[in-house]
Amino acid sequence: xxxxxxxxxxxxxxxxxxxxxxxxxxxxxxxxxxxxxxxxxxxxxxxxxxxxxxxxxxxxxxxxxxxxxxxxxxxxxxxxxxxxxxxxxxxxxxxxxxxxxxxxxxxxxxxxxxxxxxxxxxxxxxxxxxxxxxxxxxxxxxxxxxxxxxxxxxxxxxxxxxxxxxxxxxxxxxxxxxxxxxxxxxxxxxxxxxxxxxxxxxxxxxxxxxxxxxxxxxxxxxxxxxxxxxxxxxxxxxxxxxxxxxxxxxxxxxxxxxxxxxxxxxxxxxxxxxxxxxxxxxxxxxxxxxxxxxxxxxxxxxxxx
Amino acid sequence: xxxxxxxxxxxxxxxxxxxxxxxxxxxxxxxxxxxxxxxxxxxxxxxxxxxxxxxxxxxxxxxxxxxxxxxxxxxxxxxxxxxxxxxxxxxxxxxxxxxxxxxxxxxxxxxxxxxxxxxxxxxxxxxxxxxxxxxxxxxxxxxxxxxxxxxxxxxxxxxxxxxxxxxxxxxxxxxxxxxxxxxxxxxxxxxxxxxxxxxxxxxxxxxxxxxxxxxxxxxxxxxxxxxxxxxxxxxxxxxxxxxxxxxxxxxxxxxxxxxxxxxxxxxxxxxxxxxxxxxxxxxxxxxxxxxxxxxxxxxxxxxxxxxxxxxxxxxxxxxxxxxxxxxxxxxxxxxxxxxxxxxxxxxxxxxxxxxxxxxxxxxxxxxxxxxxxxxxxxxxxxxxxxxxxxxxxxxxxxxxxxxxxxxxxxxxxxxxxxxxxxxxxxxxxxxxxxxxxxxxxxxxxxxxxx
Numbered sequence: 001x002x003x004x005x006x007x008x009x010x011x012x013x014x015x016x017x018x019x020x021x022x023x024x025x026x027x028x029x030x031x032x033x034x035x036x037x038x039x040x041x042x043x044x045x046x047x048x049x050x051x052x053x054x055x056x057x058x059x060x061x062x063x064x065x066x067x068x069x070x071x072x073x074x075x076x077x078x079x080x081x082x083x084x085x086x087x088x089x090x091x092x093x094x095x096x097x098x099x100x101x102x103x104x105x106x107x108x109x110x111x112x113x114x115x116x117x118x119x120x121x122x123x124x125x126x127x128x129x130x131x132x133x134x135x136x137x138x139x140x141x142x143x144x145x146x147x148x149x150x151x152x153x154x155x156x157x158x159x160x161x162x163x164x165x166x167x168x169x170x171x172x173x174x175x176x177x178x179x180x181x182x183x184x185x186x187x188x189x190x191x192x193x194x195x196x197x198x199x200x201x202x203x204x205x206x207x208x209x210x211x212x213x214x215x216x217x218x219x220x221x222x223x224x225x226x227x228x229x230x231x232x233x234x235x236x237x238x239x240x241x242x243x244x245x246x247x248x249x250x251x252x253x254x255x256x257x258x259x260x261x262x263x264x265x266x267x268x269x270x271x272x273x274x275x276x277x278x279x280x281x282x283x284x285x286x287x288x289x290x291x292x293x294x295x296x297x298x299x300x301x302x303x304x305x
Numbered sequence: 306x307x308x309x310x311x312x313x314x315x316x317x318x319x320x321x322x323x324x325x326x327x328x329x330x331x332x333x334x335x336x337x338x339x340x341x342x343x344x345x346x347x348x349x350x351x352x353x354x355x356x357x358x359x360x361x362x363x364x365x366x367x368x369x370x371x372x373x374x375x376x377x378x379x380x381x382x383x384x385x386x387x388x389x390x391x392x393x394x395x396x397x398x399x400x401x402x403x404x405x406x407x408x409x410x411x412x413x414x415x416x417x418x419x420x421x422x423x424x425x426x427x428x429x430x431x432x433x434x435x436x437x438x439x440x441x442x443x444x445x446x447x448x449x450x451x452x453x454x455x456x457x458x459x460x461x462x463x464x465x466x467x468x469x470x471x472x473x474x475x476x477x478x479x480x481x482x483x484x485x486x487x488x489x490x491x492x493x494x495x496x497x498x499x500x501x502x503x504x505x506x507x508x509x510x511x512x513x514x515x516x517x518x519x520x521x522x523x524x525x526x527x528x529x530x531x532x533x534x535x536x537x538x539x540x541x542x543x544x545x546x547x548x549x550x551x552x553x554x555x556x557x558x559x560x561x562x563x564x565x566x567x568x569x570x571x572x573x574x575x576x577x578x579x580x581x582x583x584x585x586x587x588x589x590x591x592x593x594x595x596x597x598x599x600x601x602x603x604x605x606x607x608x609x610x611x612x613x614x615x616x617x618x619x620x621x622x623x624x625x626x627x628x629x630x631x632x633x634x635x636x637x638x639x640x641x642x643x644x645x646x647x648x649x650x651x652x653x654x655x656x657x658x659x660x661x662x663x664x665x666x667x668x669x670x671x672x673x674x675x676x677x678x679x680x681x682x683x684x685x686x687x688x689x690x691x692x693x694x695x696x697x698x699x700x701x702x703x704x705x706x707x708x709x710x711x712x713x714x715x716x717x718x719x720x721x722x723x724x725x726x727x728x729x730x731x732x733x734x735x736x737x738x739x740x741x742x743x744x745x746x747x748x749x750x751x752x753x754x755x
Contacts, residue, residue, distance in 0.1 A: 056559070056737065083556060083560060087555070087556050089555070089557065174493070
């Protein structure tokens with residue numbers, strides 16, 4: 001595989017704990033320089049998969065390749081992992097903690113100090129450098145944890161629910177930083193169950209449930225494949241066209257507009273053409289896309305059934 | 306290796322730069338110095354001299370009494386009492402009290418009293434008045450018939466009850482009267498001195514090489530060594546437990562495990578904390594040696610002949626080796642417990658078994674001190690878990706043959722290898738298990754599976 005192209009390649013990976021299967025025959029690729037949404041409900045196997053990627057555990061079957069190599073201590077140094085449940089040493093100064101985490105990623109002391117100053121400045125936390133964790137607010141310590149994830153300038157960033165517990169201002173702030181990192185060519189795996197955020201940030205997504213992959217691809221593809229040919233229409237006239245059963249499968253009438261479900265082989269353009277030909281005056285004609293949230297709920301209920 | 310060293314450095318600094326460590330490390334020598342020096346200072350403080358009137362109707366006892374209570378005599382007596390108290394550390398409390406009281410150097414100021422033409426009644430009244438006016442502190446009336454069986458020596462003092470001076474006075478008086486009786490029996494002062502000289506009781510034990518050593522000081526030194534190792538092992542074991550639980554509780558373990566191998570992390574932690582322990586112990590041992598040196602110098606200056614146990618540099622090295630053996634044995638057990646439990650409190654309950662083992666080892670060290678060459682001493686100084694405490698004690702009490710030390714080091718090193726193998730397996734699974742304490746069957750499964 002070309003390293004420039006694929007950062008992470010997960011192939012037919014399974015992981016069992018006794019009789020319990022945490023991950024079952026999972027495959028997906030993460031392309032370099034993109035934001036990859038790793039989605040799924042609690043207990044779907046996300047954390048187990050991430051732990052295998054960062055080299056905490058090894059898969060029972062299948063293989064994981066990072067930057068074109070097998071998972072190893074070398075690949076660990078190129079990953080920044082922010083676990084969902086995380087903490088800091090309670091009685092240690094911010095600077096000392098960050099130095100330690102950087103040292104564990106093989107960053108020299110001088111280099112670490114430079115980057116600590118840069119990132120604390122960026123997070124507007126410079127004056128907290130010599131303070132202990134117990135003096136920090138929850139939001140501050142979360143930002144410090146984020147700093148510890150990016151200190152060693154990793155090529156791949158794995159963020160597991162990075163925004164939980166942050167106020168909206170700080171969420172926007174972190175999203176901005178994630179966008180910057182993406183612009184620098186970093187690959188970002190983003191695990192969450194906040195579908196609105198995922199929809200905003202992710203280029204590609206995968207949805208897993210009960211240890212298996214449910215759906216995956218670019219955000220556009222996924223949404224496209226879920227498009228049910230729904231049209232929101234506000235028009236005067238053209239009612240004969242809408243009664244044509246070969247075109248329209250179903251009509252739901254709202255207060256001032258109609259939601260029209262087209263038959264399987266009908267193109268939205270055909271309907272629009274026919275309406276205009278029929279002399280209808282159209283003030284709104286919009287293809288309705290399902291939200292990621294809708295897809296999530298539908299797919300999860302489907303696979304749970 | 307670089308990461309391992311980073312962990313070692315982190316753990317070492319975390320402990321050594323803490324106030325509690327700095328204070329604890331410095332406090333021990335200060336307290337020890339206090340125990341050694343403060344009593345000596347207190348004993349050397351002279352109380353107000355007791356002003357005493359001696360009414361000697363015979364004129365024969367008073368001069369002897371004054372000589373017995375002279376400053377030189379009193380100092381010599383206090384020194385003897387101190388020497389005795391050093392030798393009898395297991396003497397009953399009342400005897401020790403008596404002994405320490407005697408270490409005070411009492412001083413007396415005598416005033417002669419002209420008793421001519423006065424009846425005893427008159428004398429008493431007059432002197433009682435002077436005592437009330439605080440002109441004198443006490444008076445002593447030596448009867449004419451001091452030699453008779455029913456002779457009564459009247460001593461009246463302003464200070465109520467038994468004050469230390471009273472004892473000294475009584476002893477001196479007894480001595481004076483005895484001397485006078487002997488003189489009457491035509492025994493000269495020189496003869497008397499010769500006859501009443503104390504014997505010199507020189508108690509030393511003989512070891513297998515036929516060398517003599519001072520048994521009292523060996524006993525004390527062995528006990529201190531055993532106690533020191535026991536305390537440091539217990540403290541540093543608990544530190545490991547707390548450090549492991551903190552990383553598990555705060556989920557830092559997840560970040561650590563994504564950066565370095567669990568084995569590297571665990572060994573780094575054990576090594577870092579172990580080095581911190583070694584630092585503290587080295588400071589303690591050095592200061593103890595210095596203090597003992599100063600103490601011995603002082604005592605020999607005071608004319609006492611106290612020998613210190615012969616501690617060779619090899620013994621000190623062995624002592625540190627055994628500390629490290631003990632540390633790695635108990636620290637790996639505590640690390641295993643730490644990765645099983647969810648909170649420090651829970652860990653506290655589970656640390657009972659290793660603490661128990663340590664305590665048993667400490668108790669065995671008494672048996673070793675009593676008889677370093679017994680079968681029991683041999684076995685407990687070789688057995689894992691106990692040897693780190695009992696062997697240094699045994700080496701000091703009576704150095705066993707080199708092969709026994711080698712065997713003991715080998716067995717304990719093997720125990721460490723096994724324990725670390727076990728602990729690292731439990732550690733790498735347990736550290737990522739949140740929510741509930743692992744059960745023993747679960748832990749057993751982790752050990753077999755991973």
